[in-house]
Structures are given as structure tokens and as C-alpha cells.
Amino acid sequence: MEFVTRLADHVGARPDKFYKATLFRGDALLLGVNCLEPGQTQAPHDHAGQDKFYYVVEGEGRFQVGADEATAGPGMVVWAPAGVVHGVVNQGEGRLTLLVGIAPAP
Template sequence: MGWWKHAGDELRFSPEKMAKVSLFETERMFCDVYGLEPGQSQKPHVHSDADKVYHVLEGEGLFQVGTESRVLGPGMVVHAPAGSEHGVSNCGKGRLALLVVMAPHPRFRKI
């Protein structure tokens, strides 16, 4: 079973749009790596009943959570609580790599 992975080995980038690669997925959560080229973004959106955490692995990103925005670099972490509008854009000159965890997993939420 794949209990251990190196996020950097799984990371991908695409010239067309932000790239997402799933590292782990259960009925309770998912963990992905996102790769954003300069100028790419994840448009602001809302998850009504799931929290999301972004951890910056490399690069600089402009993160929005609710009405607040902040530029974060390597080692920084941001929490987007359920119900809050959130998004990220690569505002740096290099690539932006993120480790992203969300729980509960929206695909398996109980209705």
C-alpha cells in the first residue's frame, strides 16, 4: 500500500492550467499537490461543508480567504474554513507548488 510518497516526485505542471495530482484519498479526506505556472490561478470558490489547508512547498502565491488576501512563500500554511470563499494565484516569477488537504472529502459527504 502507498502509505508514503514524496510530494515533489508527484508534482506536475501544465502550460494550460493549474495541475492537480492526488497523493492520498479516503472517504474522509484527500491530499493533493497543485502545480501552478506563473500567472495561473485557482479561481475563488466555496466548499460549504469542508475545510481546506494549503501548504506552500515552493514559490509565491497570493491566497484569498474570505475578504482577506496575503502573499505566502515556502513553509507557510493557510486554512480556508468551510463556507469561506478561497482561491490562490501564482504571483511570483517561478512555479508555485502546493500541498493541499481537504476534509471531509466532498465526493463522499453525506447528504
């Protein structure tokens, strides 16, 4: 089935920067996975006209959304409204795995 996948089949690592893979992409939503190894960062950035969420699958990350920062772990959701600067760093000792959604799709 094209609309069913296992998240674990899309998890990975890169030594030079964080890993990301697209799970699904439609006209209204992009759903993907981001994996950050210890010390890796997704630099602060924004998406004009696109909301974004991070669902923490495993690990713990330090998230920036606008002027605020917070630590989030497994089962927690971080939301960045359209146009607001956001980013994350893995300050933990293990992999940080995030289910990421962006709407509307880029």
C-alpha cells in the first residue's frame, strides 16, 4: 500500500549533518523523519506560509521556536507556526528521531 509505511524503515544517520527522509508528500502536507546524532543541529530557519511540527519518537532535543527554547523528549510535540524561526539540537547521548510534518507541503 502506498499510504502505509514503517517509520523505522526510514531512520538513518549521516556523519556530516542530520539525516532526513520523506515519508509522504501531498499537495497539503509533507511528512518526514529527521534523525540527529549527538551534537548535530538543525540550524534555526523558518517556513513562510507553512506550519511545522516535530513529534519526538526517541531521544531528547533542545528546540528553539521564536525567542523561546524548550527541551522535549519521547511522546512530546513541538509546533512552529508559519514564518517563525525554529531549530533543534541533539544535546543527548543517543540519536534524536523526529517525525516532522510541514503544511502546506513545500
